[in-house]
Each structure stands twice: as structure tokens, then as C-alpha cells.
Amino acid sequence: xxxxxxxxxxxxxxxxxxxxxxxxxxxxxxxxxxxxxxxxxxxxxxxxxxxxxxxxxxxxxxxxxxxxxxxxxxxxxxxxxxxxxxxxxxxxxxxxxxxxxxxxxxxxxxxxxxxxxxxxxxxxxxxxxxxxxxxxxxxxxxxxxxxxxxxxxxxxxxxxxxxxxxxxxxxxxxxxxxxxxxxxxxxxxxxxxxxxxxxxxxxxxxxxxxxxxxxxxxxxxxxxxxxxxxxxxxxxxxxxxxxxxxxxxxxxxxxxxxxxxxxxxxxxxxxxxxxxxxxxxxxxxxxxxxxxxxxxxxxxxxxxxxxxxxxxxxxxxxxxxxxxxxxxxxxxxxxxxxxxxxxxxxxxxxxxxxxxxxxxxxxxxxxxxxxxxxxxxxxxxxxxxxxxxxxxxxxxxxxxxxxxxxxxxxxxxxxxxxxxxxxxxx
Amino acid sequence: xxxxxxxxxxxxxxxxxxxxxxxxxxxxxxxxxxxxxxxxxxxxxxxxxxxxxxxxxxxxxxxxxxxxxxxxxxxxxxxxxxxxxxxxxxxxxxxxxxxxxxxxxxxxxxxxxxxxxxxxxxxxxxxxxxxxxxxxxxxxxxxxxxxxxxxxxxxxxxxxxxxxxxxxxxxxxxxxxxxxxxxxxxxxxxxxxxxxxxxxxxxxxxxxxxxxxxxxxxxxxxxxxxxxxxxxxxxxxxxxxxxxxxxxxxxxxxxxxxxxxxxxxxxxxxxxxxxxxxxxxxxxxxxxxxxxxxxxxxxxxxxxxxxxxxxxxxxxxxxxxxxxxxxxxxxxxxxxxxxxxxxxxxxxxxxxxxxxxxxxxxxxxxxxxxxxxxxxxxxxxxxxxxxxxxxxxxxxxxxxxxxxxxxxxxxxxxxxxxxxxxxxxx
Numbered sequence: 001x002x003x004x005x006x007x008x009x010x011x012x013x014x015x016x017x018x019x020x021x022x023x024x025x026x027x028x029x030x031x032x033x034x035x036x037x038x039x040x041x042x043x044x045x046x047x048x049x050x051x052x053x054x055x056x057x058x059x060x061x062x063x064x065x066x067x068x069x070x071x072x073x074x075x076x077x078x079x080x081x082x083x084x085x086x087x088x089x090x091x092x093x094x095x096x097x098x099x100x101x102x103x104x105x106x107x108x109x110x111x112x113x114x115x116x117x118x119x120x121x122x123x124x125x126x127x128x129x130x131x132x133x134x135x136x137x138x139x140x141x142x143x144x145x146x147x148x149x150x151x152x153x154x155x156x157x158x159x160x161x162x163x164x165x166x167x168x169x170x171x172x173x174x175x176x177x178x179x180x181x182x183x184x185x186x187x188x189x190x191x192x193x194x195x196x197x198x199x200x201x202x203x204x205x206x207x208x209x210x211x212x213x214x215x216x217x218x219x220x221x222x223x224x225x226x227x228x229x230x231x232x233x234x235x236x237x238x239x240x241x242x243x244x245x246x247x248x249x250x251x252x253x254x255x256x257x258x259x260x261x262x263x264x265x266x267x268x269x270x271x272x273x274x275x276x277x278x279x280x281x282x283x284x285x286x287x288x289x290x291x292x293x294x295x296x297x298x299x300x301x302x303x304x305x306x307x308x309x310x311x312x313x314x315x316x317x318x319x320x321x322x323x324x325x326x327x328x329x330x331x332x333x334x335x336x337x338x339x340x341x342x343x344x345x346x347x348x349x350x351x352x353x354x355x356x357x358x359x360x361x362x363x364x365x366x367x368x369x370x371x372x373x374x375x376x377x378x379x380x381x382x383x384x385x386x387x388x389x390x391x392x393x394x395x396x397x398x399x400x401x402x403x404x405x406x407x408x409x410x411x412x413x414x415x416x417x418x419x420x421x422x423x424x425x426x
Numbered sequence: 427x428x429x430x431x432x433x434x435x436x437x438x439x440x441x442x443x444x445x446x447x448x449x450x451x452x453x454x455x456x457x458x459x460x461x462x463x464x465x466x467x468x469x470x471x472x473x474x475x476x477x478x479x480x481x482x483x484x485x486x487x488x489x490x491x492x493x494x495x496x497x498x499x500x501x502x503x504x505x506x507x508x509x510x511x512x513x514x515x516x517x518x519x520x521x522x523x524x525x526x527x528x529x530x531x532x533x534x535x536x537x538x539x540x541x542x543x544x545x546x547x548x549x550x551x552x553x554x555x556x557x558x559x560x561x562x563x564x565x566x567x568x569x570x571x572x573x574x575x576x577x578x579x580x581x582x583x584x585x586x587x588x589x590x591x592x593x594x595x596x597x598x599x600x601x602x603x604x605x606x607x608x609x610x611x612x613x614x615x616x617x618x619x620x621x622x623x624x625x626x627x628x629x630x631x632x633x634x635x636x637x638x639x640x641x642x643x644x645x646x647x648x649x650x651x652x653x654x655x656x657x658x659x660x661x662x663x664x665x666x667x668x669x670x671x672x673x674x675x676x677x678x679x680x681x682x683x684x685x686x687x688x689x690x691x692x693x694x695x696x697x698x699x700x701x702x703x704x705x706x707x708x709x710x711x712x713x714x715x716x717x718x719x720x721x722x723x724x725x726x727x728x729x730x731x732x733x734x735x736x737x738x739x740x741x742x743x744x745x746x747x748x749x750x751x752x753x754x755x756x757x758x759x760x761x762x763x764x765x766x767x768x769x770x771x772x773x774x775x776x777x778x779x780x781x782x783x784x785x786x787x788x789x790x791x792x793x794x795x796x797x798x799x800x801x802x803x804x805x806x807x808x809x810x811x812x813x814x815x816x817x818x819x820x821x822x823x824x825x826x827x828x829x830x831x832x833x834x835x836x837x838x839x840x841x842x843x844x845x846x847x848x849x850x851x852x
Binding site for chain 1: 503537747750757758760763775813815816818825831
């Protein structure tokens with residue numbers, strides 16, 4: 001049974017990357033879990049739906065985190081003086097090994113799922129570890145949180161520490177298949193995703209089998225693509241027959257129905273391929289700065305027609321706060337324009353807000369907008385703690401709320417029409 | 427009457443930029459408002475001082491915001507799609523003009539002073555507007571807040587909108603002198619600073635008179651230096667006889683006992699001059715990104731021996747959260763290293779933490795460390811809201827607290843030995 005609700009407040013969203021749309025004191029209608037549009041006056045036909053009046057609060061699409069690592073949440077904000085490969089060895093791998101212990105995984109994932117529930121994120125694509133039992137536990141906690149999205153049991157059968165290396169491609173694929181079957185049987189809102197960590201972690205034999213699982217179970221894929229120059233050089237050595245990094249995934253059909261994180265150093269031919277395959281690139285600006293990877297050429301990717309979403313990449317990124325990551329993406333695109341490529345215009349605030357809502361949202365269906373027929377994923381934000389003596393328009397309040405997200409109060413989050421937070425008495 | 431207090435907690439600070447020092451469950455002794463050092467066991471001679479036991483909380487030096495604009499606080503996080511000069515015209519100038527109205531100034535500055543009191547900042551160098559009455563009101567509010575620092579009535583007698591342009595150099599200098607005299611008569615902890623907005627805003631006649639006021643009243647100076655390339659070109663046109671931008675201040679003795687904000691594009695000769703004059707450069711990474719100015723060559727400035735502090739530059743920077751600005755400085759230095767100058771090592775976390783504490787602090791006297799003889803400026807942070815299942819060392823907790831400052835609880839802030847926040851019952 002899906003919800004009927006009319007949400008009243010200052011409604012703000014992006015149909016297109018060109019500008020922010022607003023209806024101050026508007027009505028956002030949700031019928032049977034689907035948006036029916038935003039109205040200045042409530043149409044008569046919706047007058048019988050229950051009304052939630054949020055007064056002067058901001059109502060905007062919830063955000064989509066297209067790339068994050070659940071087991072890295074426990075050490076977010078640490079080891080920031082290291083580069084990718086050293087950081088993986090010092091932090092990521094030792095921590096991920098602990099998830100063989102279900103009791104530890106339960107404590108860590110409970111904290112993660114609770115934090116994600118209270119965040120600005122509605123749906124997500126998230127990496128777990130290679131442990132199927134812990135990953136099922138994560139899915140269970142996330143299903144209970146009211147959020148929706150994809151979880152990936154990692155696949156790694158080479159170039160990994162011994163306790164994080166699957167023993168053979170056959171065994172790894174078998175484990176992955178059992179896990180997919182159990183995920184699909186047990187959960188409605190949390191779905192499995194084939195998740196080779198990245199090309200260096202998976203033999204061709206395993207990649208081939210994962211491709212088979214994608215086809216057999218209709219499951220999408222997620223991985224990392226071109227995060228650092230060292231990594232790209234490593235892939236070139238491992239896959240001498242591939243024209244480029246993206247090609248190493250494309251051999252196994254892993255660019256279709258897929259999210260590829262980072263894409264910091266794409267070649268022109270790779271960009272064409274990503275576009276042709278409809279791959280979604282997950283831009284992770286904070287992580288790319290923290291791990292010294294660089295700044296992705298987002299304008300070039302967008303102009304070429306590559307599908308784009310935004311990701312926190314916790315814990316390469318320090319925070320799951322997707323509002324802050326929107327503003328980081330804008331800031332870093334300004335530095336890119338200033339320092340690297342003055343011919344590529346900076347990303348505007350509406351462009352990045354669109355990327356984080358309707359852009360990433362398209363991976364989950366009709367998500368990320370308040371247009372007719374979209375699933376209702378929405379945030380209700382109280383920006384009164386950001387005191388000011390200046391009169392602000394609704395778009396100005398949105399911009400300020402994103403730049404100062406740490407000072408906001410999240411009043412409610414709707415996912416697929418359902419409220420996921422307990423609201424305090426008004 | 428100065429305070430005696432012993433503060434117990436996990437004590438963490440930086441004597442040098444090389445590393446973080448910690449004494450877990452240590453005792454920080456403050457006698458007559460001055461630090462007497464940090465001890466693992468409380469020495470007998472201090473046993474009679476009152477003890478504040480903060481248990482497992484973090485105790486660190488409070489931070490110094492070496493550059494911010496009080497009248498811009500009201501519109502922080504807005505207009506971020508504009509560059510410096512356009513943003514000044516669209517936001518800064520129209521807003522600053524409102525401070526001719528004391529009633530408006532009172533409301534806006536009350537919100538600013540309250541926010542600064544509740545922030546991680548202990549001392550600051552802050553710009554006001556050119557209105558002496560409003561600037562005195564600001565100083566009054568800041569004096570009452572328990573914080574300490576400098577406030578500057580702006581000087582502008584050219585290249586400003588008509589309602590923000592002082593009528594003559596004589597009149598401007600006279601107003602500034604009256605204001606300095608009243609500041610020095612009325613306030614103990616908030617002091618006046620000579621504040622030409624930047625070279626393009628002040629005639630040589632006014633600059634000369636301001637130099638006289640600095641000498642007559644023993645007052646330091648603050649201004650902007652080399653924030654953008656357009657600005658530098660403008661200064662070269664306005665001052666054809668100066669070898670460089672810094673030279674245009676140096677003619678009037680304004681590099682000695684002075685804070686210069688930004689320094690994004692310094693020439694080698696300018697760096698030598700800043701070093702020779704002992705000028706403090708205030709690095710403002712967030713602002714330099716937001717206004718598309720670029721990334722300052724901090725490593726080069728530091729290696730040359732230029733004194734460095736950190737600034738929020740609100741509202742070019744969106745937030746007065748100096749912990750976040752420490753991590754922004756680290757992030758941006760990584761991008762600088764990756765994209766601009768691979769021969770300049772990235773700034774380490776301890777280096778930037780040192781810059782934000784003992785670095786900037788040196789402008790106010792012996793401030794920013796817990797060494798014997800330093801004034802006691804300290805923060806007590808509760809990092810329990812940053813839940814984790816991982817056991818963390820105290821330096822790791824510090825790093826995480828800075829990266830995730832929005833999730834912390836500030837328990838107490840000591841300025842010059844005095845607590846400035848009301849603590850809730852434990």
C-alpha cells in the first residue's frame with residue numbers, strides 16, 4: 001500500500017540542469033507513492049489527500065549517493081595524509097578483513113545504516129566487503145532503514161591481501177551467485193549489484209563469470225574507473241590487449257547497466273564508449289581531493305553526453321553529507337577551470353544539484369524530480385538555524401542550505417512516498 | 427583577576443608544524459590566565475587549583491581566524507556562482523551600505539557576534555564597513571562575547587560605490603582617528619586595526635595618513651593582497667611606480683605589524699619582502715575556491731619563511747568553521763600538488779593545524795599552544811556524536827574531528843583563561 005500525501009512548503013527542484021524551479025508555499029502532491037506535480041493552489045481533486053504542512057520549510061528532492069563503501073564508514077576522516085594505494089593498505093584492507101566477524105559487522109553496519117537513514121541520501125549504490133553473510137546483514141539493516149538502493153558483495157580474486165582474496169574464480173562466482181539469490185529472495189528495496197572491486201582485483205575468469213550472473217539475474221554492476229594515474233598504468237599492464245581502462249570492463253559487458261566511480265582521467269575514446277553504453281559515471285569530488293587523485297573533467301563528460309551522478313565515496317570522501325558534496329563539486333570545478341582548463345566553464349550550482357538528484361536518480365527509475373510520475377523522494381529542511389537578517393528568495397535559501405548543510409535541521413525524509421524519520425511534535 | 431584552572435582531558439596541540447603532541451588523560455594547567463604546561467600527573471604545586479575534568483573529551487588550542495568580514499556574515503553561502511569583482515558589486519557593496527543604519531547593524535552584528543562566540547574561533551582579525559558608529563557597535567558586541575581580536579573600520583576613498591566612498595582623504599583619516607581613539611578608550615579585548623580595503627580602494631593621500639595613524643596609536647594594519655590576477659593587473663595600472671602589489675603597501679609601511687589576506691599569486695620578490703617585513707599572510711582556501719581565485723602557493727610561502735595564518739574570509743568563504751577550513755587547506759594543497767606543482771609537497775594535517783593555532787596566534791602574542799607562558803585559548807570537543815566501532819588514538823580522533831567538524835559538540839571554549847560558553851549540567 002503506497003502513500004497518499006500532499007506536502008506543503010517552499011518546493012524547490014531541478015527538472016533540467018539549467019535552473020532551479022521553485023513554488024514558494026506550494027503543494028507537492030504524492031498519490032499512491034508517485035508525484036503528481038507541484039501546484040501553487042491545491043487542485044480540487046487532491047483535496048481529500050492527507051496534508052502535511054511544513055510551513056516555511058524547504059522541500060527538495062532527496063539526494064542519491066552513487067558511490068560509497070559501507071565498511072569504510074567506521075574510519076571516515078582518517079588517514080587523510082595517504083594516497084589511494086597506501087590508504088587502501090593502511091586502512092581499507094585491514095578494516096574490511098574484520099567483516100568476516102558477523103558480530104563486528106553487525107555493530108559497524110548498524111551505525112552506518114542509522115547514519116545513512118538520518119542523512120540527506122534517499123537511494124544509493126554501496127560497496128560492502130567480500131563476505132556474503134555480513135553483506136546480507138548490511139542489506140537487512142538498510143532494508144529496515146526505509147532507504148532504497150543497491151548493495152554489492154565485493155569480488156576480488158587477485159592482488160588482494162590473503163584474507164581478502166577469494167580462493168578461485170569458480171568459488172568466488174558461486175558465492176556471489178548464492179548471495180544474489182538470497183538478496184533477491186529476502187529484500188524488496190535493497191537489491192544486489194555485481195561488484196568487482198576494480199580491474200586489478202579480478203581475473204578475467206572471474207569477470208567472465210560475473211558477466212554471466214549479471215545476465216542470468218538481471219543485476220547491474222558497479223566498480224571503479226580511472227581514479228588515479230598509477231592505477232591506470234597498472235591496468236594497462238594487466239590488460240595489454242585493451243585499448244584503455246574502460247575497455248577492460250567493456251569486454252565483460254560491465255559498462256551497460258553500470259555505475260563507474262571517479263573517471264578522473266578518461267581518454268576521448270573512453271568517453272565515447274561510456275556514452276554509447278549508457279554507463280553512469282559517479283563523480284566523487286571530495287574523495288578525489290583527499291586521496292590526491294585530482295579533479296574529474298566533469299564538464300567534458302557532461303558535454304559528451306555521459307550520464308552523471310554524484311558520490312560521497314566514504315571513506316575516501318570524509319562525509320556522507322551529499323549536500324556538502326554538491327558544493328564541493330562546484331568548488332573543485334572552479335579550481336579546475338582556473339588551474340587546468342579555462343575553456344571548460346565551471347559547473348553551476350543548478351547543474352550539480354541536478355546531477356545529485358535527477359542525474360543519479362535516473363539509475364533507480366523515475367527519481368530525483370517532482371515531475372508527474374516520479375517516485376516521491378524528498379527532504380524537508382529547516383534552515384532557521386542559519387540565521388540571517390537579509391530577506392532571501394527560495395533559490396537563495398537552497399544555495400545557502402547546501403553550502404552550510406552542517407547547520408541545518410533535517411525535519412523529514414520521504415523515500416518512495418514514505419517518511420523515514422520520526423518527526424518531533426511541532 | 428585572571429583565572430586559575432586545571433583542565434583534564436585528552437590534551438592535543440602542536441608546538442611545531444612537524445607533529446601533533448598529545449597527553450591522553452592529561453592535565454592542562456592555567457595559572458593567572460597563563461598556561462603552565464601539560465602534565466601526565468598533576469604536579470603537587472597545582473593541586474589547590476580548581477579542576478575541570480572533561481573526562482574523555484578532546485582539549486585543543488582554540489583557532490584563530492586571521493581574515494573575515496563581519497558585515498558579510500549575513501549572506502554567507504550566497505552568490506557562489508560569481509567571481510570576486512562581480513560578487514562584490516552584487517552582494518558585498520549593497521549589503522555594506524546598509525550599515526549606515528545603526529538599527530540594522532545592531533541586528534546583523536548581534537547574530538554575527540553570537541555565531542562567532544559559539545564557533546571554534548578564539549581570536550580574529552575582522553573587517554567591518556566604513557561606518558564608525560556601526561563598527562563601534564560591533565566591537566561592543568564582540569567585547570561582550572568574551573572573544574578577543576581586532577576590528578577594522580574600512581577605509582575607501584576611491585573606486586567604490588558612491589554611498590561607500592569616503593569624501594576626501596582628510597575626512598576619511600579624521601574619521602578613522604576618532605574611531606581609533608574611541609576604540610582604545612572603550613575596549614580592552616577588542617582593538618582597532620587600520621583597514622584600507624585594498625590598494626584600488628585608497629588614494630595615496632589616504633594611505634599616507636593611515637600610516638601616520640598606525641605610528642601615532644601603535645595600531646596594526648590589515649588588507650587584501652594578490653587575491654586574483656585581474657586585481658593584480660588593476661593595481662599595476664594604478665601604481666605604475668611600484669615593482670609589485672606588495673610594494674604598493676610597503677611604500678606606506680603597511681607590511682609591518684600587518685595581516686595580508688590571500689597572497690594567491692605572489693612574485694618571488696614579494697615573498698622576500700613579506701618575509702623581511704614579518705607580514706602575516708592569511709591563507710583563505712575556501713574563499714579562494716568559491717570566488718575562483720585559485721590556490722595559494724602555501725608551501726612556497728612557508729618554505730621562504732613567511733608568517734602564515736588561516737582565515738575563513740566569510741563570506742567569500744561560506745563558513746566561519748575554522749576546523750573545516752583546516753581540512754579545506756589540506757585538500758586544496760593536494761590538488762595544487764597534483765595539478766599545479768608536483769615539486770611542492772602537500773601540506774600535512776599537523777602543518778595546517780599548527781598554522782591555524784600557533785601560526786596565526788603569534789599575531790596576538792603568545793597564543794595557540796599549551797607551552798609554558800602561553801595565554802590559555804582552548805576548545806573542549808565532544809566527539810562522541812561521531813560514532814565509530816574502531817578504537818582510535820587521540821591524534822586520530824583529532825584528525826577525524828576536524829574533517830567532520832559539523833558533527834561535533836563544542837563543550838567549552840576558553841579565551842585568555844576564561845570560559846565563554848555556558849556549560850550544560852553534565
